[in-house]
Amino acid sequence: MVRIFALLSAVLLCAVFVPVPDSPSAQSSWAEGSPDLWAKVNPSAVQDGGLSFICPMDRDVSSKTPGSCPRCGMKLVAGIPDSKEYPIEISTQPRVMEPGKNIQLTFRIEDPKTHTLVRDFEIVHERLYHFFVVSQDLSFFKHVHPELQSDASFRLNVRLPQPGMYRVLSDFYPKGGTPQLAVNTLLVSGGGFELAPATLVPDLVAQRAENTDVELVTEPARPLAGRKTTMFFRLKPNNGIEPYLGAWAHMLAADSDLIEMIHSHPIRVTDHAGEYKQLEFDMTFPRGGTYRVWVQSQRVGVVNTVAFTIPVGD
Numbered sequence: 001m002v003r004i005f006a007l008l009s010a011v012l013l014c015a016v017f018v019p020v021p022d023s024p025s026a027q028s029s030w031a032e033g034s035p036d037l038w039a040k041v042n043p044s045a046v047q048d049g050g051l052s053f054i055c056p057m058d059r060d061v062s063s064k065t066p067g068s069c070p071r072c073g074m075k076l077v078a079g080i081p082d083s084k085e086y087p088i089e090i091s092t093q094p095r096v097m098e099p100g101k102n103i104q105l106t107f108r109i110e111d112p113k114t115h116t117l118v119r120d121f122e123i124v125h126e127r128l129y130h131f132f133v134v135s136q137d138l139s140f141f142k143h144v145h146p147e148l149q150s151d152a153s154f155r156l157n158v159r160l161p162q163p164g165m166y167r168v169l170s171d172f173y174p175k176g177g178t179p180q181l182a183v184n185t186l187l188v189s190g191g192g193f194e195l196a197p198a199t200l201v202p203d204l205v206a207q208r209a210e211n212t213d214v215e216l217v218t219e220p221a222r223p224l225a226g227r228k229t230t231m232f233f234r235l236k237p238n239n240g241i242e243p244y245l246g247a248w249a250h251m252l253a254a255d256s257d258l259i260e261m262i263h264s265h266p267i268r269v270t271d272h273a274g275e276y277k278q279l280e281f282d283m284t285f286p287r288g289g290t291y292r293v294w295v296q297s298q299r300v301g302v303v304n305t306v307a308f309t310i311p312v313g314d
Helices: 001-010 035-042 043-048
Strands: 027-029 088-093 100-108 130-135 139-143 154-161 162-173 181-187 213-219 228-236 250-255 261-264 268-272 277-284 289-299 302-312
Touching: 088 181, 130 154, 130 261, 139 154, 139 250, 139 302, 162 261, 181 261, 213 289, 213 302, 228 289, 261 277, 277 289
Parallel strands: 027 261
Antiparallel strands: 088 100, 100 154, 130 139, 130 162, 162 181, 213 228, 228 277, 250 261, 250 289, 268 277, 289 302
């Protein structure tokens, strides 16, 4: 927990409030596993098993014929592409960011082989770029979509409410590459600026969003680090619930020191006697601690965002 804040404290000694590259210890992943695990798969073994097409995001979904992933809607791809990490440069205007004021973020993505700007992207869940922002105390969460510009950069205007550190997660898919999840850090200046991990109190009480109630049940009841936890989100009332950005729901989990950030989608959706719709997620929490978990779903055109705080044992 101390690692990331020691790194950021060193940055502050330079008195510069700019995007900070991700620390080597930080992790971002899909709950189903990150795309770099493809490099460990033997392509000939896949062909021998007759599995020719896989989902770029949910790699456990495969088919012998072309089509779309039934879980996330992404186009299945032939073969297993080589894993490549695409560096992101994030610049801000103004350079010194202040709370509550408009900030323009510009994102430039580099091809790791040619070191040129990437210009072509695949659509991921109905957008070219998904951007998640989480504040240092985990009280602020935002999921937005930067717009592609004519110079191949992406741009976004955002207001960050308070001084401190913000962890940002970029989700995009360069054409010819692999889906990317990249974590960066933004520092916002202002009175009371302090780098300290969040103090989270477990909160598993049912949540009320814009027009939906959401209840969480986990199996096991007390999740353990390194072991699979099944998370059941029960949405009420069970009418008018519809896909949101190409999936039944989007989930982001972050631990209290913002080292771990995990993005996931439901593996199964079921109706229960008309009483509620149940969204089932598989999750493996990498470390013990306390995690804030946000889930976004949509009902009759309204996006519902709720957050739960989950203790995870070692």
